[in-house]
Amino acid sequence: MSVISAENLDLVFQTDDGPVQALSAIDLDIEKGEFVSLIGPSGCGKTTLLRVIADLETPTGGTITVNGMTPGEAREKRAYGYVFQASALFPWRTIAANIALPLEVMGIDRAERERRIEDNLALVDLSGFGNRFPWQLSGGMQQRASIARALAVQPDMLLMDEPFGALDEIVRDHLNEELLKLWAKTGKTVVFVTHSIPEAVFLSTRIVVMSPRPGRIHEIVNCDLGPDRPLDIRDTPEFLAIAHRVRDGLRAGHGYD
Numbered sequence: 001m002s003v004i005s006a007e008n009l010d011l012v013f014q015t016d017d018g019p020v021q022a023l024s025a026i027d028l029d030i031e032k033g034e035f036v037s038l039i040g041p042s043g044c045g046k047t048t049l050l051r052v053i054a055d056l057e058t059p060t061g062g063t064i065t066v067n068g069m070t071p072g073e074a075r076e077k078r079a080y081g082y083v084f085q086a087s088a089l090f091p092w093r094t095i096a097a098n099i100a101l102p103l104e105v106m107g108i109d110r111a112e113r114e115r116r117i118e119d120n121l122a123l124v125d126l127s128g129f130g131n132r133f134p135w136q137l138s139g140g141m142q143q144r145a146s147i148a149r150a151l152a153v154q155p156d157m158l159l160m161d162e163p164f165g166a167l168d169e170i171v172r173d174h175l176n177e178e179l180l181k182l183w184a185k186t187g188k189t190v191v192f193v194t195h196s197i198p199e200a201v202f203l204s205t206r207i208v209v210m211s212p213r214p215g216r217i218h219e220i221v222n223c224d225l226g227p228d229r230p231l232d233i234r235d236t237p238e239f240l241a242i243a244h245r246v247r248d249g250l251r252a253g254h255g256y257d
C-alpha cells in the first residue's frame with residue numbers, strides 16, 4: 001500500500017487579487033521507505049503539496065490518502081513529523097523541553113519522554129545538549145534538534161520543507177550525509193522540499209520535478225544510486241547524468257526555451 005496516494009489533486013487559493021491555482025492535477029504515489037524530493041522554482045506549489053499531505057491545507061479537488069486515511073485522520077494518529085526551513089524551536093525552552101512538548105501534548109509519561117529525548121538526541125548526534133537553549137546552538141545543530149523533535153513522536157513519515165536551505169554549503173553537506181544515514185537506519189518515508197539539484201539527487205530515491213503557474217508535476221526522475229552514497233558520489237557520471245535530467249526537466253517546466 002502506498003503511504004501517500006494523491007489523485008488529480010487541485011488547490012485554488014482565493015485571494016484579494018483573484019484565485020491562485022497552487023496545485024493542478026497532481027498524481028503521486030509514494031511507497032513506504034522511499035525518500036522523495038519535491039523540486040521546482042519558487043511558487044510551483046512544493047510547500048503547498050507538503051502542507052496538503054500534513055493536513056495544513058485542504059485541497060479543492062481530487063483525493064489524497066496518507067497511510068490509507070484522510071490527512072486529518074493521519075494527523076490525529078501522528079503519522080508524520082514536520083521539519084520546517086527555520087528550526088521553529090521555542091527559544092524559552094531547552095532543547096530537551098522542545099522535544100518533550102509534542103510528547104506532553106500526547107500524554108506520554110515522564111519516563112518515556114526522557115527515554116525518547118535521549119534516544120533521539122543520540123540519533124542526531126546531539127547527546128549532552130538537551131539542557132542548552134536553541135540560541136546556544138549553531139543553525140545546523142538547531143536543525144538537527146528539530147529533526148530529533150519530529151522523530152520523537154515516532155512517526156512513519158518525515159515531511160521536511162527546505163530544512164537545510166538557510167545553512168552554509170559545508171554544514172549542509174554534513175547534514176545531508178547525516179540525514180541519509182538516519183533514513184537508512186530508521187527506514188522512515190521522507191518527503192523533502194528543496195531548491196537544490198545536488199541535494200535532491202544525493203538524498204532521494206525519486207525526484208518530483210514541479211513547474212509553476214499552475215503548480216503541477218512536470219516529471220518524476222528515478223534516482224537509483226543505491227543506499228551507499230559518500231559525498232564524492234556527486235562527481236560520478238551516474239550522479240551527474242541524473243542531475244542533468246532534473247535540470248532539463250526544470251528548464252522545460254519553466255518555459256524559458
Ligand SMILES: Nc1ncnc2c1ncn2[C@@H]1O[C@H](COP(=O)(O)OP(=O)(O)OP(=O)(O)O)[C@@H](O)[C@H]1O
Nearest residue numbers: 013015020022041042043044045046047048049215
Ligand atoms: N495561503 C495562501 N494564500 C494565497 N496564496 C498562496 C497561499 N500559500 C501559497 N500561495 C500561493 O500558491 C503558490 C504556491 O506556493 P508555495 O509556497 O506552495 O510554492 P513553493 O514552490 O513552495 O515556493 P517556494 O520555493 O518559494 O517556497 C504561490 O503562487 C503562492 O503565492
